[in-house]
Amino acid sequence: MPAIVCQHIHKSYHHTCSLHDVSLTLEQGSVTGLLGPNGAGKSTLIKCLLGFVKPDRGTIITPAGTTIGYLPELARIPPSLSAWKMVQLACQLTHTDSTDQISSLLNTVLLAPRHWHKPLGTFSKGMRQRVALAYAIAGQPNWLILDEPMSGLDAMGRRQFLDILLDLNARGTGMLVCSHIVPDLVRLCNRVLLIHQGSMIDTIHISAHSMEEAAMLENRLIQTAGHDFE
Numbered sequence: 001m002p003a004i005v006c007q008h009i010h011k012s013y014h015h016t017c018s019l020h021d022v023s024l025t026l027e028q029g030s031v032t033g034l035l036g037p038n039g040a041g042k043s044t045l046i047k048c049l050l051g052f053v054k055p056d057r058g059t060i061i062t063p064a065g066t067t068i069g070y071l072p073e074l075a076r077i078p079p080s081l082s083a084w085k086m087v088q089l090a091c092q093l094t095h096t097d098s099t100d101q102i103s104s105l106l107n108t109v110l111l112a113p114r115h116w117h118k119p120l121g122t123f124s125k126g127m128r129q130r131v132a133l134a135y136a137i138a139g140q141p142n143w144l145i146l147d148e149p150m151s152g153l154d155a156m157g158r159r160q161f162l163d164i165l166l167d168l169n170a171r172g173t174g175m176l177v178c179s180h181i182v183p184d185l186v187r188l189c190n191r192v193l194l195i196h197q198g199s200m201i202d203t204i205h206i207s208a209h210s211m212e213e214a215a216m217l218e219n220r221l222i223q224t225a226g227h228d229f230e
């Protein structure tokens with residue numbers, strides 16, 4: 001399938017420039033990280049790609065047949081609903097709400113069957129986030145856009161969540177992941193785009209998914225953000 005392409009995107013809110021001449025290509029099956037200091041424009045770019053926000057200028061080309069699942073930073077989790085019911089609702093939207101499909105999704109996000117019918121309000125943050133991911137992938141999208149997916153999860157929860165994402169990617173799902181957690185981005189991504197003050201300033205290719213690459217990327221980020229305080 002052809003890539004998703006953004007060309008020369010500009011977006012301002014009132015007099016604040018959020019994105020300035022941003023271009024990028026997302027190849028199907030790839031995992032791209034978006035990294036930048038607070039206020040750099042990451043969420044605005046995601047909202048433009050999802051069609052929630054209209055750029056002032058520029059083009060976004062989404063090939064026919066593209067389907068995108070979205071996991072927002074703060075997914076709404078109704079506390080009285082069960083995991084099963086929540087995923088069933090998502091499946092109903094795509095007319096695939098068979099028992100097998102719902103069980104398969106809950107298994108994919110590693111939720112043990114003993115939790116399937118418990119209210120989500122009794123779940124840990126990690127479990128809730130995994131149910132939110134099952135909701136996002138219910139329509140079997142070929143792309144996933146994730147905004148801070150591992151934020152607030154403990155080490156075990158982050159590892160588990162990363163493993164699920166790596167498994168989804170191995171099965172062909174392309175991803176755009178916005179995160180402040182550099183080691184997670186390095187573990188997951190093929191490349192990381194560095195964004196600062198609304199502009200794309202660097203592309204870092206990740207090959208070894210190693211601690212050394214994470215340290216290098218973190219230094220690059222601190223170098224960038226450090227200039228803001230000079």
Ligand SMILES: Nc1ncnc2c1ncn2[C@@H]1O[C@H](COP(=O)(O)OP(=O)(O)OP(=O)(O)O)[C@@H](O)[C@H]1O
Nearest residue numbers: 013016017018036037038039040041042043044045
């Ligand atoms: N709805 C809005 N109205 C006005 N300004 C906005 C709006 N959304 C974003 N902005 C501004 O656009 C700039 C980029 O914000 P954005 O949320 O995209 O950054 P971010 O990189 O996602 O930040 P963070 O890491 O803190 O989530 C900021 O200056 C922000 O204040």
